[in-house]
């Protein structure tokens with residue numbers, strides 16, 4: 001992949017930009033395999049899964065800088081000044097095209113970009129999520145509610161210019177710190193969720209929901225996990241750190257299962273419940289129970305499922321490793337975005353052996369990765 005922004009030294013986020021993709025994949029595999037070392041036998045590894053090397057991101061998180069008349073949408077440079085990256089080649093084609101019109105429309109609304117050094121202005125970020133159907137969810141991150149009315153009044157023009165916009169929200173982030181979003185979310189449209197079809201299910205994403213960055217590779221990830229769970233013949237599955245429920249819902253759509261999902265974010269759980277209700281209405285094969293809770297402690301007082309699937313944040317599963325190790329759970333499927341924490345967690349679960357392992361190149365042009373392993377109790 002070639003990138004003008006990278007070549008002009010405007011953005012260095014893609015640390016592997018310019019390296020042939022086949023070489024990136026080979027280095028990624030080597031790094032993951034070396035880090036897991038003796039924890040995974042050679043024969044357990046399956047072929048690395050990947051998608052397109054460019055135009056794969058389903059979400060644009062744009063920092064807004066510049067001035068009201070000439071806003072920039074991209075990142076801030078070392079002096080906290082806006083750098084415009086709205087033509088970034090990582091965005092899915094539909095997102096890439098929509099961003100050009102959308103940013104022109106947003107500029108017309110006349111919001112003053114937030115100026116980090118001066119602590120003035122209102123519009124901090126523009127976050128846009130793109131579904132494979134072409135539908136869009138647009139989120140304005142503002143410093144205060146003062147300009148909400150201006151955005152409300154601009155909605156008809158925005159939706160006339162881009163009829164594929166189904167959800168628009170405003171997130172309020174009053175703090176002067178480098179966090180993307182604040183606590184308060186105000187949805188301005190009738191629809192509150194973006195529907196994303198993936199791996200045989202329709203997931204409902206809310207503006208504050210986590211979703212895997214690369215829909216094409218997420219589909220392969222969910223299908224692989226589903227293949228392993230289906231082949232095990234299990235009838236019960238816990239989907240821990242379930243987010244909007246992608247793993248549990250997609251496998252429950254394929255084989256009859258009792259699925260229990262646990263997730264700390266209430267909005268994600270509400271979204272998962274909505275997706276489960278939609279799925280049950282057309283395919284009542286499995287039952288689903290999505291709960292708000294702490295995945296680290298939830299397994300302790302419950303009847304044990306046949307498979308536990310975990311997909312934690314970068315830090316790994318923490319004390320849950322010891323809980324699983326001491327439990328009688330026969331199989332664990334672990335999806336990790338950080339092979340270092342995965343290696344740490346696996347060493348704390350010595351009675352499990354890695355039966356299958358697969359690398360997913362979810363983030364081409366960078367060293368980020370996803371690794372899926374199937375553990376069986378020896």
Ligand SMILES: C[S@@+](CC[C@H](N)C(=O)[O-])C[C@H]1O[C@@H](n2cnc3c(N)ncnc32)[C@H](O)[C@@H]1O
Nearest residue numbers: 210241242243246263264265294295311312313
């Ligand atoms: C990598 S995401 C996985 C999301 C989901 N499995 C998917 O495929 O989209 C990690 C999720 O763990 C959630 N989380 C973080 N700490 C948690 C905890 N202690 N208990 C439950 N969920 C937690 C986050 O809110 C986030 O949704």
